[in-house]
Amino acid sequence: MDLESIPWMLILPFIIIQLILMLVAIIDLTRVSNTNGPKWLWALIIVLGNLIGPIIYFIVGRRNE
Amino acid sequence: MNNFSVLFQKEWRENLRNFKILWIPLVFLLFGITEPLTNYYLPQILNAVGNMPEGTVFPFPEFTPEQIVMATVSQYQFIGMLVITLGFAGIISRERKNGNATFLYVRPISYASYVYSKFSMMCILVIGSVILGLLANLYYTNVLFGPVDAGAFVGFLGTYIVWLLFVVSVVLFSSAAFSTAIASVVSLALVLFFQFIDALLGAYWTISPWKIPMYAGYVLSGSVDKTPFTWSLIITLLLVVLLIFGAVYFAKRNISKTKI
Amino acid sequence: MKTLLHMQGLTKQYGKEKAVDDLTFSLLKNTSTALIGPNGAGKTTTLSMLAGLLKQTNGTIVFDGEVTEDIRKVIGFLPQYPKFYSWLTALEFTEMAAKLSGVDHKIAKQEAVKTLEFVGLSDVKNKKTGTFSGGMKQRLGLAQAIVHKPALLLLDEPVSALDPIGRREIMNLLKELQETTTILYSTHILNDAEEMTDQLVFLRKGKLVEQGSMQQVREKYANPMYKIYFISTEEAAKFVEISPWPARQEDSIAFIHLEEEKPVMNEVLRVLADSQLSLLKVERATASLEEIFLQVVNKDE
Secondary structure (H helix, E strand, O other): OOHHHOOHHHHHHHHHHHHHHHHHHHHHHHHOOOEOOOHHHHHHHHHHOOOHHHHHHHHHHEOOO | OOOHHHHHHHHHHHHHHOOHHHHHHHHHHHHHHHHHHHHHHHHHHHHHHOOOOOOOOOOOOOOOHHHHHHHHHHHHHHHHHHHHHHHHOOOOHHHHHOOOOHHHHOOOOOHHHHHHHHHHHHHHHHHHHHHHHHHHHHHHHHHHOOOOOHHHHHHHHHHHHHHHHHHHHHHHHHHHHOOHHHHHHHHHHHHHHHHHHHHHHHHHOOOOHHHHHHHHHHHHHOOOOHHHHHHHHHHHHHHHHHHHHHHHHHHHHHHHHOOO | OOEEEEEEEEEEEEOOEEEEEEEEEEEEOOOEEEEEOOOOOOHHHHHHHHHOOOOOOEEEEEEOOEEOOOOHHHEEEEOOOOOOOOOOEHHHHHHHHHHHOOOOHHHHHHHHHHHHHHOOOHHHOOOEHHHOOHHHHHHHHHHHHHOOOOOEEEEEOOOOOOOHHHHHHHHHHHHHHOOOOEEEEEEOOHHHHHOOOOEEEEEEOOEEEEEEOHHHHHHHHOOOEEEEEEOOHHHHHHHHHHOOOOOEEEOOEEEEEOEOOEOOHHHHHHHHHHHOOOEEEEEEEOOOHHHHHHHHHHOOO
């Protein structure tokens, strides 16, 4: 599959939404005072965890006051 | 509905500021897009990354558009339901546990308004996110696999929303009745485990809330058997009403468990 | 003066344990009452029952002449450890509190602003409560309790977590509020009660053990006494034997409690001079608040 045959109009929204989700998680991580476990670890999970990383962060990592 | 607007504003602000209003729709949107994309491009992806001998052809099944939509729903049924149950299990119990709720409970609020404010917020988030995700899914499916009948899709969406109402009220009820940890387990059991049981043994009955997602699929493909479908809807909606009343009852009964 | 609230035989039982046991007392309108007792005496339980957070096992609460189950409409409550929604600002929170307590939605914000000014949080009213220090939280807790101008203010240990300056500031605010509000607050520090309080109610193990104004309690328990310091324990013991008045002894000190200002010091000195005992010092003393507190909550043990 060469680059030109990739249907960017379809793939791009997917990539953008995933980036936004990651960004939201990172912004939230910097704003909350406490997480369950060290923050740097969550930063790694969010960035490297692909689609699931931010979700796990929001459900498990975020400490709701 | 005294105080409903004030309490709803509080819920709104909370979900705005803890980003739930952003990340939950994004998650459903992502899974809505992923399913048609991967199903369409999987052969090419495998060819690109795999070490296939030249000329190997996998017999990939040809999917109908309806099958793609239903594959998305089954994603929602697992990961989506996991997000909803775990993400909202503390919606009432957490306020009790950390003592925030003391300020509400010493005021002359109506517990019905209190529960409705949370129910409304959850419905907006959950149903809104699913509609958003399924509309995106519909678009992708349409482009990659072909059109879906609009009328059938609306019927399918309506049916699936009834299931979501059931999930929302199960989580809300559990959170009103139990601690966050127990509420998570109970709602997971009622939403995910019972679904599994129903799929395993469900041949013996036809009327069940846990069959609603399946019936939604039948509605989509235009092959639904009206009688068990209608009865399942009625039973499920009745359960929703009961669960909400139960949530109000327990929210009030459990005020003495609030940390002071 | 008019009685605002009367509780009759208020009891809260957990299993066999009675957290509050047959409590009866009244709050007069626009007066302040302190619930005093050591930790576990039932102060918080009593306040929680009045606030409607707990249901009493037994007993009635009469508010303004009517037996009532729910006085939430007319109270303000400050818990011992106020917890706030960290994602709301002080103003948003106080405004919400006002609206939920029945303040007209149109003036709720304005009332919230005024109240925050009163408690000294004007500068930080648009900050999220999650960033607040302990003292600020206590003020905000007070603000949410008074923003709807309740007839009765219930405060659970309002100052015990504060430093001396914060304590004074909150006490001054309460003094100001007292002109228009009936206040019931709990404390385990008697000194806090001293200044502003009209009535003291002492609790021990859920039971009322003493009640009255500060002056009455002082007169009853801090009755003046002579402390007579001797050179040795034996000397003090000898004095207790020969003393014409009832006396007791602690180490080398002998005590004579005055009754209606008798005996006078001269008589005591005469007896001492005649006794030929080795005297160090004689003084007239009263029990400190701390001693009164211990005396009251330990009596009839």
